[in-house]
Amino acid sequence: MQQAILQAKKAKNEIPVGAVIMKDGEIISCAYNQKEQLNSVIAHAEIIAIKKAAEKLGRWRLNDCIMYVTLEPCPMCAWAIIDSRIKAVYFGAYDMNYGAFGSVIDLRKIANSKLKVYGGINEDECRKILDDYFSKIREK
Secondary structure (H helix, E strand, C coil): CHHHHHHHHCCCCCCCCEEEEEECCEEEEEEECCHHHHCCCCCCHHHHHHHHHHHHHCCCCCCCEEEEEEECCCHHHHHHHHHCCCCEEEEEECCCCCCCECCCCEHHHHHCCCCEEECCCCHHHHHHHHHHHHHHHHHC
């Protein structure tokens, strides 16, 4: 999770979310939100990390991979995670507005997915990064 937190801190002028994908105990991709930078609504950390991992492995099925992400994935990202066959997701802060792995909805139920999800990992640290970002936005 610490690597995902470091990724989140790289997100300049973006909602600070970081994601890391691991295979066999090694990091194979890292990403952070880049919606503003890339001018793309789909440039969420999870989507970018999945794309990088698939490119590195030469396949879209990531069934032997684990994702760490600082915020509970939204529906778009949750579905991409499910569809990519990632075997487990560990997330930091719960997202009570858009969380798609239990907070608002749980897309695993719709997909009949066996994906394992663990929330609240380093939650205080992940939440603080987000709270600090939104405090700065409100000040402007």
